[in-house]
Amino acid sequence: MTISDRSITLTPMPETILELGSSVQLADKVRQLGSTRAFLVVDPGVAAAGLTSAIEASLDAAGIEWSSFSGVDPNPTDANVDAGLDALRAFGSGVVVLIGGGSAMDCGKYLAIAGPNEGGGVEYAFCPQLDGNDQIDFATLMPPRLPTVDPYPTIAIPTTAGTASETNGGGLITDTTADRKLTFSHDGARPRVVLLDAQLTVGLPAGSTAACGMDVLTHAIEALTSTNDNPLSDGLALQAIRMVHTWLPRVLEEPANIEGRSQMLLASHLAGRAFSQGPLLGLVHAMGHPVSAVLHQPHGQTLATMLPHVMAFNLPVVADRYALVAQALGVADPAGTAEHNASAALAVVSALSSTVGTDRTLAELGATSDDLPRFVDQALADLIILTTPRYPTRAEVRGLYEAALDRPHT
C-alpha cells in the first residue's frame, strides 16, 4: 500500500477515558458539552440488570435533567427508531447518551441524527441497489432524506467489547419491510466523549463475550486488509489483534477477570479507531449482515462464521498483510514466505474461533440452502463491501456461503 498518491485524513477521535467506574463521570461530561440535559438510549438487558442505576443516580445528584429509552432490539429496527424518536422529541434537545452494545449505540446515534430533524424509520440510511455487474450502483446511494440541522451531541458508554460503535457516527438499522440491514453515517453523530468502564462488561454471558470478541478481531483484520487502510489504522489493528489473541480466551475462562475485561474493551475501541479512520471494513461484514437480518443471529457470531472462509478467499491478494497478523500473533517465521506466514495466521484465527466456541456453521445458525440467494443479493448490495481487497463475483459470494453452510473452517 502506497500513501504518497493519496490524501489521508486522520479525523479527531473522541476524548476517551478507560477507568473502572468511569461511567459515573457522565454528568461532568454532559456539562463539559455545555448541556444540563441527557437522553439515555439504553440496551434493555443492561437496564434490566440495573447497570445504569449508578449512572442515573449520579445524573440526579448533579442536577442533570434526563430521560431514558430502552426499546432497542438486537439488530435495531426502523420500529425501534420510530418509538425512540417519539420519546426523544417529547423530551426535547440535549446530549444523547449511548449505553449498551452496538444495537443501543447504533440506535442512539440514529436518534441523535433524526431527532432534531424530521421523519424517521430508515429514511436517513443508504439503500443501495446493484448495477449490472453485481456491484453497488452509486446512483442509488442517496438516502431518501438528508438532515438539515446538526445531530445532537452524543456520549458513549459501551457495555460490550465488540462493535466499537463509539468510534464513529455510523451504524446499521434493519429495514423490517425487507429484513435488510441498512447503513447510516453522519460525522456529527460520532461521540464527543467515550467512557470505557469495564465493570459494566463483567456480566456479559460467555456466548455474547465470544461473539463480540470475534467482532473485534474481524474489525481489526478487515481494517488491516481494506483497500483504504493507512499506517495509523494498521498499527491500531495489529495491536487489537494482539490483545484479542491474549485476552479473549482468558475472559471466557474467568468472566470476572477485570484486567481481561479492560483489555478487551480497549481492544474493541482500538479496532474501532482503526476501521473508523479511513479503512472501513469488507466482505466478512457484508456477508455477515444478511445472516443477522434474515435469521436474527448475533452480529459477532455471523462474522465469526464467515471469517475463516473470507480470509482464505482474500489470502492470495493480501498475504503480506496476513503475514503482519502472524507477527502480531507470534507465529511468524522470520525466514518464511508471506504466504506461509499468512496461512499460519489463518490457522490461529480458526483455532481461536474454536477455542471460544464461535466455530459454528451457517446451518447451525439456522440457514438452509434456500436462504443463500437472498444472502448473496444483500451481501453484494451491502455498502461495506466497497473496501474489500478482492472484490467477489456473485458466484464467489455464493461459493463462500455454500462453504460456510456446512464447514466451520476452510
Added chain:
Amino acid sequence: MTISDRSITLTPMPETILELGSSVQLADKVRQLGSTRAFLVVDPGVAAAGLTSAIEASLDAAGIEWSSFSGVDPNPTDANVDAGLDALRAFGSGVVVLIGGGSAMDCGKYLAIAGPNEGGGVEYAFCPQLDGNDQIDFATLMPPRLPTVDPYPTIAIPTTAGTASETNGGGLITDTTADRKLTFSHDGARPRVVLLDAQLTVGLPAGSTAACGMDVLTHAIEALTSTNDNPLSDGLALQAIRMVHTWLPRVLEEPANIEGRSQMLLASHLAGRAFSQGPLLGLVHAMGHPVSAVLHQPHGQTLATMLPHVMAFNLPVVADRYALVAQALGVADPAGTAEHNASAALAVVSALSSTVGTDRTLAELGATSDDLPRFVDQALADLIILTTPRYPTRAEVRGLYEAALDRPHT
C-alpha cells in the same frame, strides 16, 4: 503492563491531513479556526530555501493577514523566544502557524502560550532540581510564571520527519544562562490541525534525515517501554518502528523518493501520537538533551548516540517489550525467549544506526570526559526521565555516558 488499575485518558489528536501539497490548505484551516490572521514561525533554513512561498501566496490569495518570524536557532533559546514575542505582540492575536522541524515548532508553541500573557524567556518552563536521591524534586517543579489566558490556537506544518512536536503542546527551550534545555507544556498549545506535506521534506540533507529518523525510532522505543505506556501508544509505536526500519534506509539512498518521505513523515507523526498520549519518553531523551544543550549537537544525533547504550541498560526490565520490537522488525523467533528476541531487536537497532551513519560516539560529537559531570547532572534533572522503566542511579548514568564516549554500540 496492567491497565485495569489505572485511569487512561486518550486525548483527541489534531485533525491531520497527509497529502502532497497539503500545506497550501493553510488558509482554509486558519478560517476553519475562526480567524483571518496568521503568525508564522518558520525555520530559517526552510524560509531561505523558499519552501514557504507557496504557502504565503495562498494566504495572500485567501485574504489572510499574516506575518512571519524566523529567528529560531536549532535547539531554540530564551533569546529566540524574546525576539519572537516582540514580533508576535506587535502583530497581535491570531493563529500561530508552526513551519519547520522541532525547533520552529517548539518555539512557536511557546510563543503561542506566552504571547497573549506577560513575560517571556524561559519563565513558562519547568526548571526542576534534584532531591537528595538524585531524583526530580517535585517541590521545585513549578514554572516561575503560569499563563492566565489560553494560548493562541496553533496549526503545524512539519518540515522534518523527526520530533513530532506537532502532536502535543510541549517542547524544549534552552536556558542560555545555564546551557540547559527546559521543558514546557500546555494542552492548549497542541496544534488543532496538522498538514503533513512530504514535498517539504524532500530537500532535507542526508545527515539531518538520518538524525531525525533516529529521533522517530527513539520516540517509538521509549514510548513502548515507558512506565506509563498504554495499548494505543504501544500499537502506534510498533507501527512507527516498522515504518522507520523499512523506509529510513530507502530515503537515504534515494532522497527524492516521495513515498519514502511520506512514510517517514507519517511514521514521525505516529510515534508522536504514541508518546503524546500518555507514555512520554525516557532516559535516552534525558541523556541526549544535555549533549544538545552543551555541545549544540542535533537532537536526533544525540539520541542515536545514546540509544543502544540505554536499550542495553533497560533490557533486563523490558525484554518482553523489546521482543515486540523484534516482531515488528521481523526478527522475532517464535520459539525464542523474550531475552533472545530482545537482543535481536537491539542488534537491528544498532545496525540501522550504522547503516544511516548515526553510529557516532560522544567523543565524535565533541565531548570529553570533562563534560560528563555536567551531562550527568542535567540528565538526572531532566523531567523526561520520570517515565524511564529502569530508573538509574547517578553512577549508572555516568557509566552510560562513559560507554558512549568511545563506543557507538554496546
